[in-house]
Amino acid sequence: MFVIFGASGKAGRVTAAALRRAGKPVRAVVRHARQGESLAELGCEIALADLTDPQSVAAAIKGAHAVQLLCPVPSGDTDPETTMRTMIDVATNALCEDPPATLLAISDYGAELPLNTGITRLYHYLEKRLKPVATQLTLLRSAEHMQNWAAFIPGALATGTLPSLHLPLERRFASVAAQDVGAASAGLLLESQQSGTPRIVSIEGPQRVSVNDIAAALSEASGRTITPHALPRESWTPMLLKAGLSENHARLITDLYDVHNTGRIDVEASRSERRFGTTALRDVFGPLVAKFNSQ
Template identity: 60%
Template sequence: MFVIFGAAGNVGRVSAAALRRAGREVRAVVRNGKQGDTLAAIGCEIAIADLLDPTSVARAIEGAYGVQILCPVPHANADPSTTMRRMIDVSADALRANPPHRLLALSDYGAEHPSGTGITTLFHYLETQLAPVGSQLTFLRAAEHMHNWARMLPVALARGVLPSLHHPLSKLFPTVAAHDVGLLAAELLLDDRPAKMSPRVVSLEGEARVSALDIARTLGELAHRQIAAHEVPRGEWAAMLQGAGLSENHARLITDLYDSHNAGRIDVETEVSERRFGATALVDVLASILARMAETATATGTATATAR
């Protein structure tokens, strides 16, 4: 039995589907029953768990051969750092008490740094807390997810301007499609070869690094309109993020992350990582996001730039 936490998410559902295609039993862990409907349709056992509840997490991993664990960033949370640490502690305690044969943690580029990287420091904490678990342990460190740009697309399409916290706009940075992360996670869970290092660290990014200018150009070509990348001044970051609904503490974690990004600290740790590269291109991810936006607009009868 393979247990996939966050199985309804962009990464988890791909991992669950890949494992099912391989003929493996999968327990998909979700927050509520509705999230499990599509996963149940492909033959997954559904478990409902709250990552802050030790009992439900312990129950979810019972009988597991392999576990894929993550620490989701809580939305609309006044203190996401404290909440994420509690989630990590609950999961780590359950896994130490009942270690599966194989354990894969979804982590982040830059997770080797104990401080100074904003929200990425929580992935360092995740790795640190899971290291004592008596399992064949793999940390899958992924670059920035291409799908994260989805939250900026409505603004870009409405105003013709794509805001960016990546400075300068021409700076190349690693990104990866969530689909590729999910596929590689499943592949690593199924890989029974003895690891050369413990824990095993695998990094993943797309075949080509991109800049904010590349993203704006690609989006413009897909939307058939002119879209310009805009370098948001550093002094405006906090207000912009809080205006988008983030708490003050959450906004600080994001600003610290992008300060670290722009200083070149968020990258692959080449000395210890096995490097992998995803096959999905940025243009394909942006096209799929635009298609979903258009479908939603059509279904709700809302006229948007993506429906043109």
């Protein structure tokens, strides 16, 4: 049994579908029954679990041969760091008690850094907590998801301006489509590789991009001129608070970009295998723009 946490998400759904196409039994773990309806149509067994609830997590991994673990940063939470650390502790405690033969965790570029990297430091904590689990561990470190720009698209279409915390606008950085992460995860779960140390795999898109490239791709997808705008550092927190994030969540993001903009959040080249997705920015932005235009 392949157990996929976060199976209703953009990456997890692709993983579950790929495993089903390969003829593997899949238990799709979701929080709400309605999220599992389309996964059940693929032939997945559906498990309801909350990563903060030890009993439901233990039930979800029972009898698993392989587990894909995804601990998302909780949205709409006044203290997402504390909640996510609880999720990590609950999941890793359950996995230590009932370890599968294979465990893959979706992590983050820069997770190896023992620094205050905001959101990324939570994935540093995840990796640290998982290493004692008696399993063949793969850490799939993902670059920033292209889909993260979706939150900026309505404003960009309305104003013609794309605000950015990435500075400077011409600096290129790693980015990847969520579906490419899901496909890579499925492939890794299907590989039979045994070693005594964690396997570290990094995935990013076919080429590195700048905010200028992102604005150009959004212009192409929308048929409108979208101009990138470098937000001054003092504007970051007010913008995030205005968008509805809590102060704690906003701090995680600003701490992340303070480090990201120095170029230190990248592939751990000395230890990591490299994987590259095939999905380009235009392939992601086209459907997103169409979705917003139809609303």
